[in-house]
Amino acid sequence: MTGDAGAEPVVHFYFDFISPFGYLASLRIDELAARHGYRTQWHSFLTGVTIMKVMGLPPVPKTPLKSAYAQRDARRYCRRHGIELGRAFGQEPANPLPAGRIFHWLRAHRPDTAKPVARNLFHAYWIEDRDIGDLDVALGCAQAGGADIADLRAALDDGSAAALLREATDDAVAKGVFGSPFFRVGDEPFFGVEKMELLEEWLQQGPW
Amino acid sequence: MTGDAGAEPVVHFYFDFISPFGYLASLRIDELAARHGYRTQWHSFLTGVTIMKVMGLPPVPKTPLKSAYAQRDARRYCRRHGIELGRAFGQEPANPLPAGRIFHWLRAHRPDTAKPVARNLFHAYWIEDRDIGDLDVALGCAQAGGADIADLRAALDDGSAAALLREATDDAVAKGVFGSPFFRVGDEPFFGVEKMELLEEWLQQGPW
Numbered sequence: 098m099t100g101d102a103g104a105e106p107v108v109h110f111y112f113d114f115i116s117p118f119g120y121l122a123s124l125r126i127d128e129l130a131a132r133h134g135y136r137t138q139w140h141s142f143l144t145g146v147t148i149m150k151v152m153g154l155p156p157v158p159k160t161p162l163k164s165a166y167a168q169r170d171a172r173r174y175c176r177r178h179g180i181e182l183g184r185a186f187g188q189e190p191a192n193p194l195p196a197g198r199i200f201h202w203l204r205a206h207r208p209d210t211a212k213p214v215a216r217n218l219f220h221a222y223w224i225e226d227r228d229i230g231d232l233d234v235a236l237g238c239a240q241a242g243g244a245d246i247a248d249l250r251a252a253l254d255d256g257s258a259a260a261l262l263r264e265a266t267d268d269a270v271a272k273g274v275f276g277s278p279f280f281r282v283g284d285e286p287f288f289g290v291e292k293m294e295l296l297e298e299w300l301q302q303g304p305w
Numbered sequence: 306m307t308g309d310a311g312a313e314p315v316v317h318f319y320f321d322f323i324s325p326f327g328y329l330a331s332l333r334i335d336e337l338a339a340r341h342g343y344r345t346q347w348h349s350f351l352t353g354v355t356i357m358k359v360m361g362l363p364p365v366p367k368t369p370l371k372s373a374y375a376q377r378d379a380r381r382y383c384r385r386h387g388i389e390l391g392r393a394f395g396q397e398p399a400n401p402l403p404a405g406r407i408f409h410w411l412r413a414h415r416p417d418t419a420k421p422v423a424r425n426l427f428h429a430y431w432i433e434d435r436d437i438g439d440l441d442v443a444l445g446c447a448q449a450g451g452a453d454i455a456d457l458r459a460a461l462d463d464g465s466a467a468a469l470l471r472e473a474t475d476d477a478v479a480k481g482v483f484g485s486p487f488f489r490v491g492d493e494p495f496f497g498v499e500k501m502e503l504l505e506e507w508l509q510q511g512p513w
Binding site: 162163165169170285288294 | 355361371374377384481496497502
């Protein structure tokens with residue numbers, strides 16, 4: 098089966114670097130899509146905009162009941178999948194702007210490096226517990242992924258990388274994206290890591 | 306496998322009668338649990354308390370982005386499972402108090418009728434599009450499920466049914482329950498209809 102479920106065989110994957118479930122989804126989505134002849138397009142966005150500004154909600158770690166549940170659910174997921182996060186829950190999140198800006202500038206201008214760099218950023222934050230909100234840490238992840246640091250510094254300084262992240266977040270909202278991870282096949286939306294099995298059914302048997 | 310995942314082989318199923326995904330879960334949960342040697346204990350509660358008062362959030366139908374997603378997700382679920390809801394989304398919900406009070410009074414005093422009556426209430430609301438917030442409609446569902454209407458009227462009049470629903474909702478909050486459906490095996494929580502596959506894995510292979 099290849100691509101029958103959407104206009105083109107692409108799974109759009111939306112995530113925030115500071116979202117634990119976004120990271121966990123990033124470890125599976127490409128392989129899941131490839132099994133059914135789909136490629137993936139990755140989009141970082143800011144849950145600080147979608148959840149807090151557009152939806153008017155507090156972030157999950159500050160939501161009574163849901164906060165404790167989400168932490169427990171993430172730990173259970175990690176045990177099931179044999180993943181050991183290096184970052185403890187309950188800490189203040191990093192500033193997500195450097196990572197998101199770097200990712201979107203690379204996606205626009207050095208597309209072959211965008212996904213490796215995104216993986217480095219995710220890994221640095223969730224496994225190595227490094228502060229990817231620190232520009233030098235984020236640029237180090239970029240460099241290790243093959244990006245040219247001088248180009249990136251210029252794009253971060255002149256605001257063009259920031260503009261790309263803003264546009265990407267606006268576009269995510271326009272497509273109905275709110276939380277991380279979020280997946281889209283054509284205009285069919287799937288929210289949450291627990292929808293990945295349904296997403297796979299959709300790729301294989303959908304649309305229904 | 307019978308009962309290894311919890312202190313006793315019981316799946317606790319929490320729902321609000323006015324929650325579409327609560328209804329959809331009610332159609333599967335008993336069979337799912339029975340496949341693994343578990344019985345179910347049903348608990349109705351009020352999402353108006355957990356979501357709005359305890360969590361401080363708006364109800365899903367009034368949450369930007371999530372409202373449209375949840376409707377679409379419910380329709381997709383229904384198509385996949387061959388269910389045709391009689392009630393259109395986007396309407397004002399019924400008053401959930403009569404159904405919840407009736408259910409909890411029956412559970413406490415006529416336990417053999419509680420689940421059949423709950424199924425009647427769910428069916429009346431979600432398939433027949435009847436107003437179960439209307440006391441006569443709700444009592445009709447109770448009567449059709451084998452309950453004695455005179456007993457129920459007395460318990461509704463003297464406040465004892467209302468007290469049971471309040472206690473049940475407080476107990477749900479104390480157990481970390483926030484949305485509908487919610488499942489609990491021992492102290493292991495599962496939120497949402499999309500967690501039913503994971504719940505089944507847990508019954509079969511858990512705890513992990």
